[in-house]
Amino acid sequence: MTIQDRRRARMRSGLGLVGTMLMTAGIAAILFAWWGVAHTGYVWEQIPYVVSGGILGVGLIGVGGFLYFGSWLTKLVEEQRQTTYALLQLLEERAAERVDQL
Template sequence: MSTTTSTPASGARTGGLSSDLPRAGSRGGSGAAPLKNNYSSLLQVVLFWLGAILMPTGIIVILLGYYGVANAAFDFDREAYSYSGGFLGLALTFSGGFLYFGAWLARIAEDNRESSKRLADTLLVLADVTSRSAAINDNGVDVAALPVIAGNGTTIHRRDCALIAHRDDLRPAGDTPGLTACRVCKP
């Protein structure tokens, strides 16, 4: 048994909606393992930590190469230290910098994805509010809440009941005696 909770929207903007609305991009997970099946966040974390390791390592290699060049007695030793310390250190430092940059780009992509989900949720709330306001006619009567009967049935439904949503033979219930109320929509 899984339960989903949704953050209710502001009542001032939505007219006091209290029903659970669908969430765009929701998968119904509990959130216990935030990196499970979330490859963009995993990519961001991996790039960040690789950059965090490579940049300081490159700087340390450059400093060790400088120390080796400064303390070498022969010219051929100085060349070896400058190649190994200087070029390898620069390569590690630039690689770490590019990985940091990649982590930053992955973070921007994740933020854009989250804002798109929030925008989609807001649009779903707006669509629900406008559909409810369109269902109310000029006299302030909620047309979706009017009681109807499907065909020759003996059960009163609301016009927006899920059990009769596909039916075309709806007629107003009026004051017909002996009708029972639907247990789903409870008119």
């Protein structure tokens, strides 16, 4: 495994971890906003909870999901590159065998 492969793997796992943490923080912000809205009867007291907790929570979930999806795509691309490289090596070996037979 080369240094570049290690960096890619570290970046992929870092993206997944940060994405997971952001989604968790978003869910916590939404739950906090719900708790605040549920425990007050006045609309003018509920609006700050909805704005600060609800909208922020949805934003955090969106950004976290995007990062996690990017991590997943990076893993798929890496696996595809490995498969393509293995297939290329196999084709080169077969071509060399055919040349030897002629």
